[in-house]
Structures are given as structure tokens and as C-alpha cells.
Amino acid sequence: MALLEIRDLHVGVEDREVIRGLDLNVDAGEVHAIMGPNGSGKSTLSHVIAGKLGYEITGGQILFRGENLLRMEPNERAAKGVFLGFQYPVEIPGVTTMNFLRAALNAQRKARDQQEFSTPEFLKRIREVAGSLNIPQDMLKRGVNVGFSGGEKKRNEILQMALFEPSLCILDEIDSGLDIDALRIVASGINALRSPERAMIVITHYRRLLDHVVPDVVHVMSRGRIMKSAGKELALELEASGYAQFEDAA
Amino acid sequence: MVAVQETVERVKRIDVDQYRYGFETLIDSEKAPKGLSEEIVKFISQKKNEPAWMLQWRLKAYRRWLTMTEPTWARVDYPKIDFQDLYYYAAPKPKKSVSSLDEVDPEILKTYEKLGIPLREVAMLEGVEPKPGEEDPARRKIAVDAVFDSVSVATTFKAELKKAGVIFMPISEAIREHPELVQKYLGSVVPTSDNFYATLNSAVFSDGSFVYVPPGVRCPMELSTYFRINERNTGQFERTLIIADKGSYVSYLEGCTAPQRDENQLHAAVVELVALDDAEIKYSTVQNWYPGNSEGKGGIYNFVTKRGDCRGANSKISWTQVETGSAITWKYPSCILRGDNSRGEFYSIAISNGFQQVDSGTKMIHLGKNTSSRIISKGIAAGKSQNTYRGLVTAHRKALGARNFTACDSLLIGDKCGAHTVPYIEAKNSSATFEHEATTSKISEDVLFYCIQRGLSQEEAVGLVVNGFVKQVLQKLPMEFAVEAQKLISISLDGSVG
Numbered sequence A: 001m002a003l004l005e006i007r008d009l010h011v012g013v014e015d016r017e018v019i020r021g022l023d024l025n026v027d028a029g030e031v032h033a034i035m036g037p038n039g040s041g042k043s044t045l046s047h048v049i050a051g052k053l054g055y056e057i058t059g060g061q062i063l064f065r066g067e068n069l070l071r072m073e074p075n076e077r078a079a080k081g082v083f084l085g086f087q088y089p090v091e092i093p094g095v096t097t098m099n100f101l102r103a104a105l106n107a108q109r110k111a112r113d114q115q116e117f118s119t120p121e122f123l124k125r126i127r128e129v130a131g132s133l134n135i136p137q138d139m140l141k142r143g144v145n146v147g148f149s150g151g152e153k154k155r156n157e158i159l160q161m162a163l164f165e166p167s168l169c170i171l172d173e174i175d176s177g178l179d180i181d182a183l184r185i186v187a188s189g190i191n192a193l194r195s196p197e198r199a200m201i202v203i204t205h206y207r208r209l210l211d212h213v214v215p216d217v218v219h220v221m222s223r224g225r226i227m228k229s230a231g232k233e234l235a236l237e238l239e240a241s242g243y244a245q246f247e248d249a250a
Numbered sequence B: 001m002v003a004v005q006e007t008v009e010r011v012k013r014i015d016v017d018q019y020r021y022g023f024e025t026l027i028d029s030e031k032a033p034k035g036l037s038e039e040i041v042k043f044i045s046q047k048k049n050e051p052a053w054m055l056q057w058r059l060k061a062y063r064r065w066l067t068m069t070e071p072t073w074a075r076v077d078y079p080k081i082d083f084q085d086l087y088y089y090a091a092p093k094p095k096k097s098v099s100s101l102d103e104v105d106p107e108i109l110k111t112y113e114k115l116g117i118p119l120r121e122v123a124m125l126e127g128v129e130p131k132p133g134e135e136d137p138a139r140r141k142i143a144v145d146a147v148f149d150s151v152s153v154a155t156t157f158k159a160e161l162k163k164a165g166v167i168f169m170p171i172s173e174a175i176r177e178h179p180e181l182v183q184k185y186l187g188s189v190v191p192t193s194d195n196f197y198a199t200l201n202s203a204v205f206s207d208g209s210f211v212y213v214p215p216g217v218r219c220p221m222e223l224s225t226y227f228r229i230n231e232r233n234t235g236q237f238e239r240t241l242i243i244a245d246k247g248s249y250v251s252y253l254e255g256c257t258a259p260q261r262d263e264n265q266l267h268a269a270v271v272e273l274v275a276l277d278d279a280e281i282k283y284s285t286v287q288n289w290y291p292g293n294s295e296g297k298g299g300i301y302n303f304v305t306k307r308g309d310c311r312g313a314n315s316k317i318s319w320t321q322v323e324t325g326s327a328i329t330w331k332y333p334s335c336i337l338r339g340d341n342s343r344g345e346f347y348s349i350a351i352s353n354g355f356q357q358v359d360s361g362t363k364m365i366h367l368g369k370n371t372s373s374r375i376i377s378k379g380i381a382a383g384k385s386q387n388t389y390r391g392l393v394t395a396h397r398k399a400l401g402a403r404n405f406t407a408c409d410s411l412l413i414g415d416k417c418g419a420h421t422v423p424y425i426e427a428k429n430s431s432a433t434f435e436h437e438a439t440t441s442k443i444s445e446d447v448l449f450y451c452i453q454r455g456l457s458q459e460e461a462v463g464l465v466v467n468g469f470v471k472q473v474l475q476k477l478p479m480e481f482a483v484e485a486q487k488l489i490s491i492s493l494d495g496s497v498g
Ligand SMILES: Nc1ncnc2c1ncn2[C@@H]1O[C@H](COP(=O)(O)OP(=O)(O)OP(=O)(O)O)[C@@H](O)[C@H]1O
Pocket: A013, A014, A018, A036, A037, A038, A039, A040, A041, A042, A043, A044, A045, A054
């Protein structure tokens, strides 16, 4: 059984069909890259998997470990191990990153009938994770993403992913806005989490991320469909020839 | 027995004249008839065994009140109040007694539980009485324990205050025991003629707190009405007077560390604070009165006049309020910055949900030199409520170097509520520096989704965002109060997102 199985998915946004019959299978242990022109529906797909409101599912199915994901509340999906690293992480003034992460982690654990972390246990855990990602402690004391640079925001997404240890990680343009060093840190953070139990969907416009995080499969998405799927060499090919060939076919 | 004796004593004290007005029958009744008249005012004063000057004071206010009309400038809408259809005096009513906790409304129990109030206190609040020979000894112990507890707490507390020389007592007692202080300060901040509701209060006020902190004394504890919960039935027209003499400090907590249920519809309290040279008063309120039901029926009308006078140089008055209850709130805790270098602060969280209407804010009146004030207001509107911040900052001609900073932020939850900001600024000298910032934001779907994607429920997410929004003000509250307030906020916003 695939970890994630999407069958003939159709999604409408404000009376427009944005995902138009999309199929995707992701097995545990795999890293899939999704590339595709602006507006092709990549973020929409990631939002729908995570359960954001405002999208109309007009057809198809999404199964997560064989369960109907579309029936679950977004926080239920999170507790089951679905994680979305956002293209545009939001700011939450007045709520420290530390408190936010603790509340979220414990909410997930509670939903899974696991014991909630005590303050010392949590602190120990967060220090380890932050340390491995070169995230300074004082960043954790600031409001969630408030006044963070673009790169810091993205690093904060990886921090959360590392903390929650989800089984499906969807990273939407985690590389945009990162300088070369930050890209390396983020990529090594992602690689550290690669494991036979965990799958990743990495949405990106640039091959350079895929040089660090080498995917098992690369998909080309255009106008709401997967147009082509192949090995990592497809990323190189796209860089040379662009998306034009796929636009026509769609 | 005690009550009978009191009644007999009161009868003795009643002026013969009173009988002419037909109050004989009232004397041992616990309630004055509906409506307001000079006779009622006299009756109240009589019941409270007040000196003649106090009665004159009340009567003067009453006559003034007759010439006044209700203010209509606030953004609140309610059916006209018939002031002749209200009771102005009722002796403390015994609570409706409930024989066991099982009979207490489960909704109420739920609220207490959320507030983290121990059940034995619930038993006390709800007037659960142990039946004689009751089966369950544990349950029977509840009420008894609670009562004993509060008595002992109150006693140690009084002894400690006495040692420090702090006077803290019901104002009705202070009128008799410390007439010189009351006469000197009562009405000196909020004159009897101040406004419709304050004038009404001056005529008919029932009871309230009196605090005097002598020169140089730092009050050894936070003063709270909580400790007076049993003796307290100050009713609709509460009157509070706090005086911090030179170089003293006091922090006063008003209201409901425990939730108070109240059947009175109209509340018109007056609070007066006086800070002399180098003195500081910190006044915190958490108000969670009945806001009305989900259709907007019922609920308290709260028309309050709160004002502090920084009478001395270098004095400081700080208001912190968390307003979550009442159907209508009309409330502007203010500071008169009279002393040079005096400072006024106003920190407010006003939450409205359902059909609540809040019109609240502050006035900072700069009269002295180098006076400064700071206003931080956080309004949160949910449901179909309306939430208005109304503020006035003025600098007098002589208030050279006056400074004010105002930040009022509104947060909207949902799209059927409204937030409004009405700031008035008046500087009569050019050396005044006034800064004003205002923001209105909505809890965006994106923020909520971000939180929920991380595993929080919708309600936890709203609670988190709101607590972040109000943090700056919560930090100003005394510790225990802040915790209560935080819980209260999440209760008030329950079901605000559909
Ligand atoms: N809330 C919305 N309202 C209206 N249109 C929307 C909404 N969300 C997405 N769309 C439209 O759906 C299409 C797909 O958008 P989406 O954000 O999924 O693209 P994308 O592939 O992630 O693009 P990019 O590479 O620029 O991030 C676009 O045409 C976009 O304008």
C-alpha cells in the first residue's frame, strides 16, 4: 500500500478548476519532486492534502495509509503525520515560537494518545533540534516568524518538521529566498529526516535544491495535472528546455 | 437574631419625620418599593445609618440628577431604561439554596470547571447547603470547609493590613468610622454632578470599598474584593474610593476572581482614585458579568464612571482592565494628571461576542507639567458584537512637555462584528507630544490554517492568536489575575468561529 495515493483528483477554486484529474502515488521512503510553471496548481495540491478550507473537491480521492484523508480535519491529518512546509509561512505576533511549538506538539501527541511532553522534556528536545539546524535560542523566544527574514522563516519550517517527525512531509518552495549557506543547512535538515518510514514531496522551481536533496522521482505538473514523471535527470532536462512542451499537451 | 437586633436598632434611629412619608411598613421590610424619589434616597441613607452630611450629599446629587438626561453619544443601542421601574434598595438577599451540587445548572458547573474554581468554592458560590444528616459526609464538608476557609483568610488578612495602617473596609462603614477622610475625598474626583450615571450613583449608591493607605506605606498585599465575597452584596450602584497618601503604593483588584452571577440589569458604579505626591495606585479589573444569551436577550447594562486623580507631583495611576462580560459596557477609566511629572496608564482588553456592545476607552487629561500617559487598548470583536474604543487625550495650556502614547488595536473574528476607534486629541500648548497608532486586523484564515496544520484545534488556534494579541496587556495584570483572565478570554470566545 502506498503511503499517499491520489486518484483522479479534481479541485475547484472560485468556480475554476485548478486541479484537473491528478494521480500520484508516493511510497514510504521515497522523495518526490514536483516542478511546474507558476499557477499550475502545486500549492493548491499541497493545501488540499493538508486540508485547507476554500477548495472544492469536485472529484477523486486522497488516501493516506489507505484512509480517506479528505474526511479528516486538518489537525487530525497533522496528528497522523501529514506536515506541510508553507511557501509563505505566516507571522503570529505575541506567541513565542517556543510556546507555539510546544502547544502544537502536545496537541498532536494528545491526539495520538501519547503522553504530552513536560516542560523540561520539551526544552531538551527543542534544543537538540534547533542546534542541529543552527537555529539560535533567541529566535525561539520571538513571536512565530515575526520579523524573521525569508531564510529564517524557511528554517523555522524545517525546525517544525524535525520536531514533529511526520511521516509525510510536503515542502512547498522551501528553497525560495534562501542564500547558499541557508540552502545547505535546510537541505541537510531535510536529508537528515529521510528514512524508510518517511516520504517527502518537494515542490520547487530550481534544480539546485535537488542537487542537495536528490529525489527518487521528479514530476512535471502543468495546468492541474502531472504531465510527466521520471528519475532525477528530468530536473536537468527541464532546466534546459523549460515547460513549453508540457503546456501544449495540457 | 442579629438581623432582628439590627432592625430594632434601625427603628430607634429613624427620624420621626420619616414616618410622615409612610415608611413605617418599610422598616422591617428588606426592600424599598420600586422607583426613585427623595424619600427613597432618605430611606437608603437611613438604612445605612448615615450621618446627616451624607444624606445631604445624596440629596443634592438626586436633585441634580432630576435635571439631567441620559447620554446618547456612545455607540450602544438598548431599549430605554425606565428609572422608576427599578429597585434602589434591597437588603442582601439570601441566595437561593440548592441542596447539592447535582442541582446546580450543569452549564454553570462547566464554566466553573473551565475557570479552575475548586468545587468547594462552587458550593459556596451557588449556596449549596448541607442537609442535616446528609448521606455523603464528604459533600457535606464542602460548604462548611469553604466558609471556614474564607473566614480565616479574611481575618489574617485584616490583621496584617491593620499593622501596616491601611484602612480597607466597606464604604458604608468608612462613612461612619472615618468621616473626615470620606468627606474630604468623596466626590472630589467624580463630582456629584459629573454625568447622568455618576450622579445617579451618588444619590443611591449601595456600598463598595474604601481604601486609605497612609503616607510612605507600601500596602503589604494586593487588595481584592475576593476576600469580601461573603459579606458582599454591593448591588447595582457600587461606590469605591481609594486614597494613596504621599509616597504610598497600593494595588487593588476589582471583581471576579470568582465568577459572580448577578440578576441586576443596570449597573452604575463609580470609582474614585486619589494619588498624592509620589504615590502610586494600580487598579485592575476583570469583569465577566452576564453578557446576555445567544439571541441577545438579557445581560447586564454596565455604565461605569472610573476616574483617578494624580493630585500630587510624581504620582502615578494605572488602570488595567479585562472586560469580557455585560450586554452593554459604557466605561472610560480616566486619569487627571494634575501633579507635575505625574503619569497615567490605561491597559485594556475588551472582548465582545454574541450581541454584546462595548463602548470603552479612557481619558487622559494633562494639567501639570511634564505629565505623561500611555494607552494600550486591545479590542476583540467576535460574533455579532460591536466594539468601540473611545479615547480622549488633552493637554492644558500649562501642561508643558505633556506626552502621550496611544496604541489601539482591534481584532475581528468573523465578519458579522464591528470594531471602531474614536480618538479625540486636543493640545492647547505646542510643547505637547501625542502619538497615536491604531490597527484593525482580522484573524486570517491563513493564520488559523497554519496553526491547525501544526495540530492545534480551531479553538486552540483562536485562543493562541488572541492570547498573542492581548499579551502586552495581560502582562500588566498581577500574576494570578493574568491566569484567570487568560482562561476567561478563551471561555468568552468559545464558539466564536463557526
Ligand atoms: N484562493 C484562490 N482564489 C482564486 N484563485 C486561486 C486561489 N488559490 C489558487 N488560485 C489559482 O489557482 C491556480 C493555481 O495556483 P497555485 O498557487 O496552486 O499555483 P502554483 O503552482 O503553486 O504556482 P507558483 O509556482 O507560482 O507557486 C492559479 O491560477 C491561482 O491563481
